[in-house]
Amino acid sequence: MQEQTASQFTLRPLGETDLAACHRLSLALKWPHSLEDWQFIYQLGNGFAIERRSDGQPPALVGSALCWRFGNAYATLGMVIVQAAQQGLGLGRQLMEQLLQELGSRNIMLHATPAGQPLYEKLGFAATGKLHQHQGSAMQSPLIPLPAGERIRPLGVNDIARLQALDARATGMDRSQLLAALNDVAEGVAIDRDGEMLGFALVRRFGHGRVIGPVIAPDAVHAKALISHWINTYAGSFIRIDVPDASGLSEWLSEIGLTRVDTVIAMLKGAPAKKDPGLQLYSLINQALG
Template sequence: MSASLLREPEVLRDIALGDAPACMALSKAVGWPHRVEDWEMAIGLGGGIVISLGSEIVATASWWPYGETHATLGLIVVSPQHQGAGLGRRLMQGLLARTHGRSLLLNATVAGTPLYERSGFAAWGGRIRQHHGTALGVAAPLPAEGAVLRSAQACDLPLLERLDEAATGLPRGALLRAVMERGEGVVLERSGKAAGFSMLRRFGRGFVIGPVVAADDADARVLVAHWLQARQGEFLRIDLPADSALSDWLVSCGLKAVDCVTSMVRGTLPLARGPVQLHAPASQAFG
């Protein structure tokens, strides 16, 4: 059905876990690699809406709360057959109504930017670039003298949450727990104290690295190199700031630079106290 034939009433409702297969098919139609399991994780962590026409879900959008003041938006998809019918505007109206005045963060494609600007979002200077590909042979990471890498355990989650909040300014314990449940992590220790961490989980065509939290680029490189070495010959993805010093190195490791999105905010940015920084998000949607 063309956009010109799309008439009311479309039904807008809250997303449910059982919508994951339909949302996967919708995201596949726009070229996204998400599996049903990826959608189930996203739905379970936050809220969202779908728009259906008859029995078909033709649009969807999600949001994830971090504390009482902020949230991220993402997985905003309109079926190619129904684009141009105002469904994107309805999705944004639905999200704004459900996020109850929080400050909102999202990463925007070029095509989506005008819609978000009309909804009150503004670019704040950040850009995120995706790297992906089959990991080439990478030497085992060599932490600086006095530093060691070790596997993260479930009992480390409170520590990782504190590091993550110092890097992002957001309480994201539920996100970190979900990533750990579906994947694994490593902690970088210096003088017996945690100085950073990184995580890896199955996603899309292979695995995604993130979040990566570290004090500087050198530590971040060690935390990423661990996964490149452990998953040689497998498909990996990582998203990181477009100006990251790790970008050229990742290309040399087989992870080519592809799409770049613009970070936008509606409201105020969270205040990260440091000294650690977020070198790679858990995903473009989750932040």
């Protein structure tokens, strides 16, 4: 086998024309993302690619990494992939160092596999919790009763500002641009009490099914009511949901037929965001965006 050298690899900005190759990288890892999922997240951030050059062959994309900014203080990063045949050459570290340089002094969040955690720790990230991925072709979920005077209703065209405000309180970050983009591709419901929005849940197509998230609610009972609404709406369809361990929802999701298939580590470089203790993010948009 021909020995590989650093001169064979080029680190450069990721372009929209690279997304089909990025999709092939993620398929090799058995990630469920469709090409449309890649296109959606790419439009909201930016990233870098590593391509390999071999004599007589066109350049081949062998690595990717993306990041997303939320105001001037926070960011997330993800979709860090290095082709299996090129691992062990330091390419993942090169991608990460380029992203960190790109994001500057922002406080940065990511979700790491156990295999990737040591590299992220060397780059200054610390573990803050766990995230559980649940999925399955959901059966009917028991209805969760709400207190008197509260109801679940569809989101309307005039609700986006309230979504953005609740999300900012629950996450401590300005994700208004992200919520506006999600609003264009997702269905949503809110819990309403006398015209006040207490929480909401979005669902959208993802991979070969749908993903529920984000889910923002004042407590676990309201979060379960929102999640149950979408599970029952799409009973029998493939559903995915990513919930923080601190949400306390993982065991309940398993009980209603959504199997826990993976657990990753939430990590942070910098200071945590200041969140409203009266609201919580019960389900993520996805592991990359948070």
